[in-house]
Amino acid sequence: MSYQADFKVWRGDTDGGDLADYTVEVNEGEVLLDVIHRLQATQAPDLAVRWNCKAGKCGSCSAEVNGKPSLLCMTRMNTFVPEETVTVTPLRTFPVVRDLVTDVSFNYKKALQIPAFAPPKDLAPGEYRMAQVDVERSQEFRKCIECFLCQTVCHVVRDHDDNKTAFAGPRFLIRAAELDMHPLDARTDRAEFARDEQGIGMCNITKCCTEVCPEHIKITDNAIIPMKERVVDRKYDPLVWLGSKIGLRKS
Amino acid sequence: MSSLEKHSYDVIVIGAGGAGLRAAIEAREQGLRVAILCKSLFGKAHTVMAEGGIAASMGNVNSKDSWQVHFCDSLRGGKFLNNPRMVELHAKEAPDRVWELETYGALFDRTKDGKISQRNFGGHEYPRLAHVGDRTGLELIRTFQQKIVSLQQDDLAEYGDAEARLKVFAELTVTELVKDGDVIAGAFGYYRETGAFVLFEAPAVILATGGIGKSFKVTSNSWEYTGDGHALALRAGANLINMEFVQFHPTGMVWPPSVKGILVTESVRGDGGILTNSEGKRFMFDYVPDVFVDQYAKTEAEGDRWYEDQENNKRPPELLPRDEVARAINSEVKAGRGSPHGGVFLDVSSRLSPEVIRKKLPAMYHQFKELADVDITATHFEVGPTCHYVMGGVEVDADTEGTAVPGLFACGEVSGGMHGANRLGGNSLSDLLVFGRRAGTGAAEYVAGLGDKRPSASEADLEAAGKAALEPFHADAQTRPAGSATPENPYTVHTELQQVMSDLVGIIRREGEISEALEKLKGLRVRAENAAVEGHRQFNPGWHLALDLRSMLDVSECIAKAALERQESRGGHTREDFPIMDPNWRSVNLICSLTPGTNDMVLTRKPVPTIPVELLSLFKRSELEKYLTPAELTVLDGPNSSSTVAGEQA
Ligand SMILES: Cc1cc2nc3c(=O)[nH]c(=O)nc-3n(C[C@H](O)[C@H](O)[C@H](O)COP(=O)(O)OP(=O)(O)OC[C@H]3O[C@@H](n4cnc5c(N)ncnc54)[C@H](O)[C@@H]3O)c2cc1C
Ligand code: SF4
Ligand code: SF4
Ligand code: FES
Numbered sequence A: 001m002s003y004q005a006d007f008k009v010w011r012g013d014t015d016g017g018d019l020a021d022y023t024v025e026v027n028e029g030e031v032l033l034d035v036i037h038r039l040q041a042t043q044a045p046d047l048a049v050r051w052n053c054k055a056g057k058c059g060s061c062s063a064e065v066n067g068k069p070s071l072l073c074m075t076r077m078n079t080f081v082p083e084e085t086v087t088v089t090p091l092r093t094f095p096v097v098r099d100l101v102t103d104v105s106f107n108y109k110k111a112l113q114i115p116a117f118a119p120p121k122d123l124a125p126g127e128y129r130m131a132q133v134d135v136e137r138s139q140e141f142r143k144c145i146e147c148f149l150c151q152t153v154c155h156v157v158r159d160h161d162d163n164k165t166a167f168a169g170p171r172f173l174i175r176a177a178e179l180d181m182h183p184l185d186a187r188t189d190r191a192e193f194a195r196d197e198q199g200i201g202m203c204n205i206t207k208c209c210t211e212v213c214p215e216h217i218k219i220t221d222n223a224i225i226p227m228k229e230r231v232v233d234r235k236y237d238p239l240v241w242l243g244s245k246i247g248l249r250k251s
Numbered sequence B: 001m002s003s004l005e006k007h008s009y010d011v012i013v014i015g016a017g018g019a020g021l022r023a024a025i026e027a028r029e030q031g032l033r034v035a036i037l038c039k040s041l042f043g044k045a046h047t048v049m050a051e052g053g054i055a056a057s058m059g060n061v062n063s064k065d066s067w068q069v070h071f072c073d074s075l076r077g078g079k080f081l082n083n084p085r086m087v088e089l090h091a092k093e094a095p096d097r098v099w100e101l102e103t104y105g106a107l108f109d110r111t112k113d114g115k116i117s118q119r120n121f122g123g124h125e126y127p128r129l130a131h132v133g134d135r136t137g138l139e140l141i142r143t144f145q146q147k148i149v150s151l152q153q154d155d156l157a158e159y160g161d162a163e164a165r166l167k168v169f170a171e172l173t174v175t176e177l178v179k180d181g182d183v184i185a186g187a188f189g190y191y192r193e194t195g196a197f198v199l200f201e202a203p204a205v206i207l208a209t210g211g212i213g214k215s216f217k218v219t220s221n222s223w224e225y226t227g228d229g230h231a232l233a234l235r236a237g238a239n240l241i242n243m244e245f246v247q248f249h250p251t252g253m254v255w256p257p258s259v260k261g262i263l264v265t266e267s268v269r270g271d272g273g274i275l276t277n278s279e280g281k282r283f284m285f286d287y288v289p290d291v292f293v294d295q296y297a298k299t300e301a302e303g304d305r306w307y308e309d310q311e312n313n314k315r316p317p318e319l320l321p322r323d324e325v326a327r328a329i330n331s332e333v334k335a336g337r338g339s340p341h342g343g344v345f346l347d348v349s350s351r352l353s354p355e356v357i358r359k360k361l362p363a364m365y366h367q368f369k370e371l372a373d374v375d376i377t378a379t380h381f382e383v384g385p386t387c388h389y390v391m392g393g394v395e396v397d398a399d400t401e402g403t404a405v406p407g408l409f410a411c412g413e414v415s416g417g418m419h420g421a422n423r424l425g426g427n428s429l430s431d432l433l434v435f436g437r438r439a440g441t442g443a444a445e446y447v448a449g450l451g452d453k454r455p456s457a458s459e460a461d462l463e464a465a466g467k468a469a470l471e472p473f474h475a476d477a478q479t480r481p482a483g484s485a486t487p488e489n490p491y492t493v494h495t496e497l498q499q500v501m502s503d504l505v506g507i508i509r510r511e512g513e514i515s516e517a518l519e520k521l522k523g524l525r526v527r528a529e530n531a532a533v534e535g536h537r538q539f540n541p542g543w544h545l546a547l548d549l550r551s552m553l554d555v556s557e558c559i560a561k562a563a564l565e566r567q568e569s570r571g572g573h574t575r576e577d578f579p580i581m582d583p584n585w586r587s588v589n590l591i592c593s594l595t596p597g598t599n600d601m602v603l604t605r606k607p608v609p610t611i612p613v614e615l616l617s618l619f620k621r622s623e624l625e626k627y628l629t630p631a632e633l634t635v636l637d638g639p640n641s642s643s644t645v646a647g648e649q650a
Helices: A032-042 A105-113 A132-142 A149-153 A170-181 A190-196 A208-212 A219-236 A238-250 B018-029 B067-077 B084-104 B136-159 B228-236 B283-287 B300-306 B322-334 B354-360 B362-372 B427-450 B459-474 B490-504 B511-529 B541-565 B630-637 B642-649
Strands: A003-013 A016-026 A062-065 A068-071 A086-089 A096-098 B005-008 B011-014 B034-037 B166-169 B172-180 B183-191 B197-201 B204-207 B246-253 B274-276 B344-347 B381-390 B408-410 B588-594 B601-607
Touching (some): A032 A086, A032 B490, A105 B136, A170 A190, A170 A219, A208 A219, B011 B018, B011 B183, B018 B034, B018 B136, B018 B204, B018 B427, B067 B084, B084 B136, B136 B166, B136 B427, B183 B204, B183 B459, B197 B459, B204 B228, B228 B408, B246 B322, B246 B362, B274 B283, B283 B322, B322 B381, B354 B362, B408 B427, B490 B511, B511 B541, B541 B588, B541 B601
Parallel strands (some): A003 A086, B005 B197, B011 B204
Antiparallel strands (some): A003 A016, A003 A096, A062 A068, B246 B381, B274 B344, B344 B381
């Protein structure tokens, strides 16, 4: 079953732009990215959009669909009624490059600031032993496909460019949590780093990030909240925490 | 081109997938200044899509595994056409390369005793694939990305500049390699964002550009897979080998149409999934070829027991190498026993509990639920072959990954030889690690050997490269090739190219059809030269595609030419008119190259490197007789052969 659907797609560049109207064919089983591709092939060959895998695995095709940060390749057309006009705009939190493509370099800068995994000094490659239950907590965060939807939705930076210096954003708070919960990471100051350098205190747990995450990572409950608590706890009882970390390593 | 942006490095790595990143890390750790160039954002390369795992004989799940067994499995899988030295290095070094990833921070799934867990896969005798659920490629890319960040942090501390010795130039497409006489001098390309040209001067260039799937209609590959590296190498004077061998993965999604081709990981079968036809029959038992009868179960009961007890049972034929399974599915569909949308059924729901499926195959569960509205824990689903991987690629030296062009190296999917006629699942990710690292070393040694000599690009070559890249903007009447009246839409030419390759040089091939494809490719080439684009140079996908089309056409021509020449069926090359695997063809590599100074593609033959007798002796003679000619087997009768050597190696 095919039908003609109406779209508004933001076209423009660093000098500004506007929503452009298009009517495009939609077929059964298609996702929004298919429609954008048809638009490119038939009406707007120079429409700029990022994508790679078309399977929700690479996190390239992020945009805002009717105002909601989404992956274009995982937005099925049957979630709209045929009469509905679908509006597609670039991620709001990052500067536009062209059309649906934004400059996401902010995220790469934040990634560069987090101290890397510190390998345990006493273990040679091949000697690492970790229990499945212990790696699972960090594995949840390593599912992140870096679509940056959480980064764009978070109100701390969404309309507040000036907060971008102090706040790393949810994606990089889960990276800190991931390293903190890694059974063999040799550093012990991940939570303090999140507080002092990543601005975890600016997060007021609205959970908007968790809601948009296409990987269903429980960003707030499993990473941010435990990290916030960890910072508080450790001030009082660092030994308890250290002991638990060493315990994990032996298991 | 006086205003051209120029950078100078010791090594340029083209490609930020697993192979490119491993190569870059190695070259940087050996003290060189390295730039990584890639078409997508950093961290998005095709490798992120890999699902099942990395093959390495660590023996964590079955301690009988060893490099020798991995060697034999890979050679069998490749139908003995592989470069044996590459297979040997790969099997020996893969475990170290996987363990190394843990020191960079990778978190693999674990066994009960806390080691890296390993899963079964087609063609692998023992559970061998290190994995993270079904998102292993993502783990690999993220691990390397984070390792690179850590090297950059070291440089920030030492030099005050994070990018002093290792810099990533993302969203940058290389359109030409530049040379100084016979040797490599660098790479020329454009920034996708601005369309501006840029030159990277370097005495060593490592190609790690991945594959070619976008020349086919149904594929598991992303837009990046236009065969750029293959075409760049060819134009620079390197050779491509084995291009007729294209892997069609047996299980891609077939419904709905918009997701057709998206991969369904082999782990579904490795973890117990079965294939059935419209009559509900497990048809794979009817398709075990002669060469494999001794290694696969004859009854469903035995195949099922194997999952629990691998010592006393043989594996089910669903786990045959991919070429066999893809052909079987093709035959079932042709015989009218297919599923409603032209595939067959794959089922895990009757084999594993919903909880176990969601735990072991979370990405597959997610993918079917969100894209096809199918719950794989509750019902079977349709699958069919999809173009997945190219075994063929740039001919390299096994130890250094150097090509015929001094200074040019290649690793990962863009290189050829390692996988012979067919790649085993999991052997690509390990290939990236082993040969990525070796390419980094190879390039470092080459650069050290040059001393102070630095090649440089000629002004004329740069002018020509720039002009060629801008042609799609000037496809006006004067420059249009004779016979083509109107400018072409690159999207249309691309769609037609995919149709030609899928219909005429696809999974089952015939002489007449391949010849027809070659004719059609000629026509498409004229039309591609005439592809016109609208708009300007900033992030213009129409322009990008017009340029990528040239690579796709070069690669498609190589595939078709080699497919026409090879008159036998082997691995990823099936000729309906020559259905037999012919031992006389086993030792023949087909080489594609350009006649110097022209655009004429020529095909030549070269012997496959001989398998040293001590490695041959790892196999039973009865098995070798199925692949090798009697004359080739006589080495086993020599004085210092078979039993003694086999004894030492076992
Ligand atoms: C869906 C899927 C699942 C898979 N699962 C597995 C698995 O479980 N196990 C396994 O072993 N293998 C698997 N494979 C195969 C494996 O993933 C690939 O063969 C492998 O990742 C290729 O890696 P690479 O480093 O060679 O190239 P890629 O990761 O593809 O990287 C290529 C890089 O080159 C860049 N590039 C290309 N052209 C240019 C140019 N002109 N200029 C600049 N840069 C350029 C690209 O931007 C990209 O960064 C799978 C493949 C697919 C498609
Ligand atoms: S929970 Fe915190 S990080 Fe997430 S969106 Fe809200 S404020 Fe931002
Ligand atoms: S945490 Fe989720 S939403 Fe945020 S970048 Fe990762 S995958 Fe995207
Ligand atoms: S294209 Fe990869 S997530 Fe959408």
